[in-house]
Amino acid sequence: MSFSDYLVLFGGMGLVTYLPRSLPLLYLAHKRMPQWLIDWLGLIPVAILSALLAPSLFTDAATRSLAFGKLELLVAVPTLIFALKTRSLGGTVLVGMLLYWLGGMV
Amino acid sequence: MNDTSKLIWRRGAAAAWPICLGYFPIGLALGVLAQKAGLPWWAVAMMSVMVFAGSAQFICVAMIAAGATTPAIILTTFVVNLRHVLMSSALAVYLKGVNRKFLALYAYGVTDESFAVNLTRFREGQWDRWRALIVNHVANSVWILATVCGALAGQFVPRGALGIDYALTGMFICLLVFQLQGGIYIITGLLAAAFSILWYLLIPGDSYIVGASMSAASIGYLLKRLYRRDR
Numbered sequence: 001m002s003f004s005d006y007l008v009l010f011g012g013m014g015l016v017t018y019l020p021r022s023l024p025l026l027y028l029a030h031k032r033m034p035q036w037l038i039d040w041l042g043l044i045p046v047a048i049l050s051a052l053l054a055p056s057l058f059t060d061a062a063t064r065s066l067a068f069g070k071l072e073l074l075v076a077v078p079t080l081i082f083a084l085k086t087r088s089l090g091g092t093v094l095v096g097m098l099l100y101w102l103g104g105m106v
Numbered sequence: 107m108n109d110t111s112k113l114i115w116r117r118g119a120a121a122a123w124p125i126c127l128g129y130f131p132i133g134l135a136l137g138v139l140a141q142k143a144g145l146p147w148w149a150v151a152m153m154s155v156m157v158f159a160g161s162a163q164f165i166c167v168a169m170i171a172a173g174a175t176t177p178a179i180i181l182t183t184f185v186v187n188l189r190h191v192l193m194s195s196a197l198a199v200y201l202k203g204v205n206r207k208f209l210a211l212y213a214y215g216v217t218d219e220s221f222a223v224n225l226t227r228f229r230e231g232q233w234d235r236w237r238a239l240i241v242n243h244v245a246n247s248v249w250i251l252a253t254v255c256g257a258l259a260g261q262f263v264p265r266g267a268l269g270i271d272y273a274l275t276g277m278f279i280c281l282l283v284f285q286l287q288g289g290i291y292i293i294t295g296l297l298a299a300a301f302s303i304l305w306y307l308l309i310p311g312d313s314y315i316v317g318a319s320m321s322a323a324s325i326g327y328l329l330k331r332l333y334r335r336d337r
Contacts, residue, residue, distance in 0.1 A: 001170075006149045009176050013166060014156035016184035022213035024194035026206055036327070038192070043326040045189040045218075046285035047298035047319035052165075052186075053278050054299035055306040055314065064307060072275060079276055083283040089219065090128030092283075096276025097131070101269030 075099045118240025121227060125219045125241070126248040129160075133249050135273035136163055137256020143171035150257040154250040158215065161278070162186045163253075185316045193221040200228040201235060208235065215242025218281060290333075294326030 001009075057076050060067040079096040086092065133154075140150045145167065153163055162183045169179045194216055201209060212235070220242045227233035286292055302318035309317075 001145075001149075005176075006145075006152060009166075009179060010149075010153050010156040012176065012180040013153075013159075013162065013183040016180055017157050017159045017162060017187045017190075018214065020184075020187055020189075020191045021194050021216040022210060024191050025198050025201065025209045025213050025216075028195050028198035038195070039330065040323055040327045041189070041192040043291065043294045043323040043330075044192070044319060046282065046291045046295045047322040047326070048186060048189065048315065049278050049282040049285060050295040050298035051302035051315050051318040051322070052161075053275065053282065054302045056275060058299075058303050059306055064310075066303070066307065072272070075272065076275065076279060079279050080283065083280040087280075087283065088128075089277065089280045089284075090131065092280035093128065093131055093135075093273050093276040096272045096279065097135075097269035099269070100272035100275075104269070 071100065071103045075103055114234070114236050115240060118237040119244050121223055121237065122220075122241040122244035122248075125223060125245045128219065129245060129249050130252045132160060132273055132277055133252025134256040134259075135270045136160070136167065137253040137258070138270055139164070139171075139256075140167045140253070141257045143167050145170065145257065147254055147257040151250060151254050154253045157183070158246050158249060159183070159187055159217065160249070161218075161281070164277075182315060185319070189218075190216055190221075193218070193225075196225060197221065197228075200225070204235060208239075212239055212242065215239070215246050217242075217245065218284075220245050222284070290326055290330050293329065294322050297325055298322035 053076075057070065057073045058066060058068065060070070075096060078099060079092060082095045083092040137147075137150055140153075141147070145153075153166070157163060157166075165182055165186060166179050169182065194213060197216065201212070220238075224233070224238040224241055228238070282295065286295065298318050298321075301321050302314045305314035305318050
């Protein structure tokens with residue numbers, strides 16, 4: 001990819017990242033979102049994170065089929081427990097990486 | 107710099123410290139993955155400046171590596187970052203009447219982590235917009251530095267070293283845990299997991315993220331309304 005390819009890609013990504021962050025801040029002092037939208041949006045983060053995670057844990061990307069014994073899934077269990085207990089973002093990332101690293105050597 | 111502004115700086119930077127601790131390994135991991143996906147260091151720096159959004163940047167790198175098109179990456183970024191609409195809305199409560207220039211600058215640094223830190227502090231009182239802005243920008247600076255370091259040192263890191271390939275999964279697991287604030291969130295999360303796996307298996311491409319999350323949130327919302335009406 002060339003400089004201009006990156007500029008178009010990151011420019012587009014930057015715009016669609018900045019607008020959802022700025023428009024509510026800039027206008028919400030004057031307008032109110034309907035309650036149903038607020039409620040619906042409140043469920044979006046958990047749904048997106050789940051939708052991102054689940055296929056990477058439960059499926060094989062090469063064959064695009066179900067897989068239940070992946071190292072990613074085995075490591076996810078203690079990593080999830082660590083996250084629930086500590087609620088530490090940095091700690092959870094490091095524990096997950098460490099377990100995945102050790103698991104890969106077994 | 108007078109004593110007051112020194113104090114504001116110190117308080118802001120102190121609050122940003124846990125975020126930076128979390129950002130450094132993630133930023134490093136992103137830089138390494140980006141370098142392995144063929145992005146030069148300057149493109150990584152450019153991305154971190156223009157798109158300050160951790161999970162979207164990871165997805166972008168993964169999609170570039172998978173040969174996805176530019177519109178597909180931008181659309182996915184949009185959907186992934188749509189959650190910030192809600193965070194910005196919640197922050198607006200504490201930034202009422204603030205001038206638009208400040209808000210335009212502040213909005214750039216609204217991430218899951220800075221939102222969580224600043225909103226908690228605003229709610230407790232004893233917090234002002236300048237400290238909040240410092241949190242945003244200290245976190246952003248560390249993020250840019252960490253991602254560029256990862257991209258530059260990435261070539262010296264062997265494949266799979268230190269489990270760095272799991273950094274994204276670990277971050278998502280923890281952010282998911284932060285989102286589980288009640289039964290309806292757990293149900294929505296489980297629905298999204300089931301939908302995304304089915305969608306991923308049945309429909310080629312990467313529409314499963316958008317499709318599964320919007321369907322699960324809609325069903326979760328309807329269940330929440332039904333439950334409310336029954337009571």
